[in-house]
Amino acid sequence: MDPDTAQAEGPSANRQAATLELRNIVKRYPGSDEPAIADLSLEVAAGEICVLVGPSGCGKTTAMRLVNRMIEPTSGDILVNGASIIDRKPSELRREIGYAIQQIGLFPHQTIAENIATVPALLGWDKRRIAERVDELMDLIGLEKAMAKRYPGQLSGGQRQRVGVARALAADPPLMLMDEPFGAIDPINRERLQNEFLRLQGEIRKTIVFVTHDIDEAIKMGDRIAILRKGGVLAQYATPAELLMAPADEFVEDFVGADRALKRLALQRVRDIDLWEAPTVRVGDPVSEARARAAATPIGHALLVDEDNRPVSWLGDGDLIGERVVHHAGGLTKVELDDVLRDALADLLQGKVMYGVVTDHGGRVAGVLSVEVISGFLNHQVAGRIDQAPAPAERLA
Numbered sequence: 001m002d003p004d005t006a007q008a009e010g011p012s013a014n015r016q017a018a019t020l021e022l023r024n025i026v027k028r029y030p031g032s033d034e035p036a037i038a039d040l041s042l043e044v045a046a047g048e049i050c051v052l053v054g055p056s057g058c059g060k061t062t063a064m065r066l067v068n069r070m071i072e073p074t075s076g077d078i079l080v081n082g083a084s085i086i087d088r089k090p091s092e093l094r095r096e097i098g099y100a101i102q103q104i105g106l107f108p109h110q111t112i113a114e115n116i117a118t119v120p121a122l123l124g125w126d127k128r129r130i131a132e133r134v135d136e137l138m139d140l141i142g143l144e145k146a147m148a149k150r151y152p153g154q155l156s157g158g159q160r161q162r163v164g165v166a167r168a169l170a171a172d173p174p175l176m177l178m179d180e181p182f183g184a185i186d187p188i189n190r191e192r193l194q195n196e197f198l199r200l201q202g203e204i205r206k207t208i209v210f211v212t213h214d215i216d217e218a219i220k221m222g223d224r225i226a227i228l229r230k231g232g233v234l235a236q237y238a239t240p241a242e243l244l245m246a247p248a249d250e251f252v253e254d255f256v257g258a259d260r261a262l263k264r265l266a267l268q269r270v271r272d273i274d275l276w277e278a279p280t281v282r283v284g285d286p287v288s289e290a291r292a293r294a295a296a297t298p299i300g301h302a303l304l305v306d307e308d309n310r311p312v313s314w315l316g317d318g319d320l321i322g323e324r325v326v327h328h329a330g331g332l333t334k335v336e337l338d339d340v341l342r343d344a345l346a347d348l349l350q351g352k353v354m355y356g357v358v359t360d361h362g363g364r365v366a367g368v369l370s371v372e373v374i375s376g377f378l379n380h381q382v383a384g385r386i387d388q389a390p391a392p393a394e395r396l397a
């Protein structure tokens with residue numbers, strides 16, 4: 001890279017997100033008969049996460065490397081913010097594009113802090129600002145500050161991969177390319193990083209191209225998902241909800257998996273669906289009234305609540321005797337309005353009762369969720385409603 005132009009540009013935080021467009025890209029590697037990418041056109045809107053998924057060798061990494069000109073297309077054009085990158089200096093372009101590569105690619109003879117600071121240093125940030133940014137990013141990726149002094153060889157594979165993500169984020173680039181950035185990370189840290197990343201994206205709204213093999217990760221992270229097949233052929237480019245509701249063909253259907261109805265549950269929250277009204281009663285209410293309430297719902301039980309409308313217990317026939325409702329303690333399955341439907345369903349299936357009491361932030365009753373409610377929701381979700389699924393960052397609690 002060229003330090004002179006870096007000086008001229010100076011520090012550059014909070015740049016706007018860029019648009020990205022691939023126009024009829026063809027990439028033939030020398031010596032191969034089949035093109036790695038036959039004819040790929042794809043537009044990514046500013047501030048969106050576009051996830052590329054597809055089988056190994058379908059051209060995902062090739063597509064990424066074309067965008068920051070690590071390799072050149074055989075034909076076609078790539079536009080960043082509407083301007084062709086063919087006329088751009090590769091060194092300059094790479095400072096504008098954050099890149100977390102598949103094989104991590106940290107500099108082995110530089111410390112973790114120096115690795116993370118690569119682009120800010122090229123951009124001529126002052127030492128203090130760099131140090132603050134490194135601290136902030138170490139925190140984000142969940143590594144102790146003391147590790148900043150180590151060398152990549154002294155970290156685990158997953159830790160190195162997290163440093164790779166921090167390095168890509170360091171200069172707050174308007175466009176980020178992330179090639180399986182969480183691939184080598186254990187499920188717990190992976191989920192944590194995904195969530196942190198989405199939270200951050202909710203604030204910074206960068207344009208991100210994100211490669212993964214994992215369809216669940218794609219559904220979670222993507223505003224839009226591009227499913228590629230061999231030769232970089234675009235099988236479908238759609239929102240996660242569209243992809244799950246209406247896969248374009250058998251290839252996409254196979255790729256998203258037979259459980260795509262269940263996967264859709266990961267896109268919605270309990271508050272997104274029509275709940276049953278809870279048949280609530282309080283201590284001291286007439287038993288006749290409580291029985292009438294219980295009978296008026298498919299649940300067949302009344303729900304005892306305290307004076308703040310917090311759930312206490314289900315009351316069955318055997319509990320509703322005498323004149324007035326008396327105190328009971330019992331088992332309840334509680335789910336929250338903010339829970340993802342998939343998790344809520346898991347809770348319902350594990351609980352002793354088929355019904356979940358839905359509570360709001362204050363623990364007050366907001367309704368009742370049942371397996372029937374969820375299955376009705378899945379069956380009645382029509383094509384016109386699929387775009388109502390919230391964006392990935394909004395889906396986080």
Ligand SMILES: Nc1ncnc2c1ncn2[C@@H]1O[C@H](COP(=O)(O)OP(=O)(O)OP(=O)(O)O)[C@@H](O)[C@H]1O
Nearest residue numbers: 029030032036055056057058059060061062063102
């Ligand atoms: N430098 C190269 N020279 C020749 N062929 C290459 C080169 N790099 C990649 N290929 C071929 O191009 C095709 C696409 O490779 P690419 O790395 O883009 O796949 P990918 O989708 O990223 O796969 P994976 O999921 O395994 O990372 C493959 O058939 C690969 O063998």
Ligand SMILES: [Mg+2]
Nearest residue numbers: 060061062102
């Ligand atoms: Mg790859």
